[in-house]
Amino acid sequence: MKSVFTIFSVVVFTTVSAVNSCPPSDRAALLAFKAALHEPHLGIFNSWTGTDCCHNWYGVSCDQETHRVADINLRGESEDPIFERAHRTGFMTGFISPEICKLTRLSSLTIADWKGITGQIPKCITTLPFLRILDLIGNKISGEIPADIGRLKRLTVLNVADNQLTGRIPASLTGLSNLMHLDLRNNKISGPIPSRAGDLSMLSRALLSGNLISGSIPASLCRIYRLADLDLSMNKLSGLIPPCLGKMAVLATLNLDCNLLMGKIPATLLTSAVGNLNLSRNALEGNIPDVFGRSSYFTAIDLSHNKFKGPVPRSLSAASYIGHLDLSYNHLCGRIPAGEPFNHLEASSFMYNDCLCGKPLRAC
């Protein structure tokens, strides 16, 4: 009886310790990752000691079944008590070690808002077959997005905003068939939007503003049924606005401000699902289409700083809702219509045109 009990307790003991321990190779990879970083204020890596990296290592979690490291979640701005105690947000220098690519079961890698991390995105990151989330926002990462990023077939979130990335958007990126959220804002990315961007059929947010992206807006984007938020502002995009953008089922926010776009506003955009439209600071011309109606619902519509001429469209008063409207700095002329929404708009919405008159400007 005693020996049975002994065997039983040995089995229980080994099972428990297997659950608790992370593979030595994962632990070594994490320690190499830590060694390339320097976090002077909070001590987030102080807990990275001992053999069991799956328990109580700050920001690390493991898969329940494989006991392999599955998530690294290190955010420099968070509600965690570690930040409240220190009364500050995070700051970290160093670089992301390629040793991280030895964590071959990694599903999510978040190293966000540390402000001082430099170096490149390790190229080998594209060999992590289970990676779903790559979030490196808010550092000083330079170099290019790895050319073969398209290998990450499970990737749903790619967020590298607020860094110093250069180079082009890799053509292979359009092969990320599970990508839902793409955020490349505020880098120094140049070159065109790949013409096959429309292949990203799961995409709901595409945020590319604040780069040096040139060329025209590919009409293939209109094929992305789920696209709700398209932000291409503050780039060097030229050419025409594809009229099909006004035919998209759920596109709610379209920011194309601060580019080099020309031609007319597609009339489709003014009666579409889009409720936030910013076309400010381009070289758009012609009349503003007089097509507003029941299906026009705009929280904000900003057409300022273009070359529009002709009158303020009378049909604006037929729109369901116009919250904020800005037509300033164009070449509009004529009498501003009366009634809603004009009653609640201020003079600043109409200023700096060629010859507009009537409320809220001077009388005609």
Ligand SMILES: *[C@@H]1O[C@H](CO)[C@@H](O)[C@H](O)[C@H]1NC(C)=O
């Ligand atoms: C539209 O974009 C311009 C230029 O980037 C910006 O100044 C303006 O505030 C934006 N308008 C709205 C309504 O957000």
